[in-house]
Amino acid sequence: MLSKLLRQILGRGLASTVRKCVEKGTGQVFAVKIVDVSTERQSQNEAERLLNETISEVNLLRQLADHPSIISIHDFYQAPTFLFAVFEMAPRGELFELLNKSVTVSEKKARRLMRQLFDGVAFMHEKLIVHRDLKLENILCIDEERIIISDFGFATQLKPGQRLTELLGTPGYLAPEILRCQMYEDTDGYGLEVDDWALGVILYTLLAGYAPFYNRRQLIMLRMIQEAKYDLHSEQWSHITDEAKDLIKNIFVVDVSKRFNALQCLQHPWMVGVSKEIAAEAVKKRDFRRIWRRSIHLARFFIRLTNIKNLKVLVDRDLLKQRPFRDREIRHLSEAAVFSVYGHWVNRGYYYSRDLLFANRPRPRYQNPEVQMVAA
Structure with missing residues (x-):
């Protein structure tokens, strides 16, 4: 040393x-x-x-x-x-902090981040290593593009066919099979699939800006997890593509035999970014006059796009009072302001959820993660 x-x-x-x-x-x-x-x-x-x-x-x-x-x-x-x-060393800190500053990330950036996480978890699972505590706080940022999985304190290496029963992890990221182990004695236990569920929670939170399974009443929250009840129809999801929603649906499956694993997620169309390529028509004869005209039209098109992007859209005051979060830009600005002012109030401990910024009652605190959860 x-x-x-x-x-x-x-x-x-x-x-x-x-x-x-x-x-x-x-x-x-x-x-x-x-x-x-x-x-x-x-x-x-x-x-x-x-x-x-x-x-x-x-x-x-x-x-x-x-x-x-x-x-x-x-x-x-x-x-x-x-x-x-x-x-x-991870100079940029936690992915949690990055999300607190931006509230949400674009689908393009979420795809880049999740590709690294899916790839890392697939590599872990090849060696039968289960993390059991994947969450935003345990994802570290090396720079703007590269992230790494950290904190393997709850991780363990399984033997072939081995199943686990311990209650470990963070409630908002727990898979249904972990909860069943605490409720019933005749369960089969859980395995590598709990990490795939946690990755779905991370993906959902990156796109929506809030956790998929949260309720101030803990019993209701646990029931939401067990029944895989989450929302994909609110205004926050209006601009998210159907492919991204489909990937989330395939991860949040209670039946572990039908749940997408990390390798399957990497092959999903949203992750691959498959798009139909339009074959360029072969140019038989060079027509420089036509090429020049197309260049002018293309330049005008990009100028119009720039003007549209910079155009200030007026919002009706009465409509804004009735539905203040209907406009995407206003919603993102208000959420970013809330998290920049009150983000430090969020406890990044065992019972963490970004939705706690909007809760009006304290959460129960448990010192030992092995203690069974009780309804608030």
Whole structure:
């Protein structure tokens, strides 16, 4: 650890701290996660659990090394009372923060982001590794185009045919089969498919700006997840293409045998961006006069497009009072203003939802993610 110089704090957890660090030899910047495994502030069992979870996370990441959509681990050090895991640095922070600034993203950008996530999850699933906590906060931005999957604390590697039953994850991203494990004893458990469901939640949130399954009454929210009840018909979805909606419908399927996995999502028409190519007519004879006319018409066309884009459209005041969110631009401006002013109020902890900005009652807080959820 002497080869690295620790700098400012990037984040804190219950028993860990993430700091920026610089490698002295190369000057390369990394993020180091420092985990306290001493027994001064925690019991022996808790210290051993943290030790085992951190070592398991490091081992899983080493199996996933060199994939561009998964955070890479640079080094790992183990001391008697602390663990040091050195990770790739993500200068742009969380995808959560990016979405808080822009509220929604365009379909083109959402497609670029989701292609990386689907590709990374497909690579994980090939090795039978399930993440179990995919969410906006655990997606980090390297730059404007590249994102990576991080935080493999809940991840585990399955044996062939193995099913899980533990309640782990974030409620808004939980798949129906995880909830069934907590309600019924005769369930088959869950597997890799829970990550595909969580990716659907991320895609929905990127396009709409809010979570697909949220209600201030937690029991209703859990019922919405179990029945896959979500909205694709509100005004926020009026400008979204049918192909994007179709992909979401194929992900939010309660029956895991019919739910799209990451590979199937990559092959979906919305992800592939298939469009009919119009074959250019072969030019038998060069007619420079015709080419010149077409160039003039094309230039005029682009000038008109620019003028239309910059044209200020007047909005009827009475109509605006009755339906203020009917106009897409006004809706986006108002939502962006809300999140820029009150976005810091959103708790990015275990029970997170962007819709909480519009809730008028506090949520229950649970310290242990293994505790079963109770209706508010």
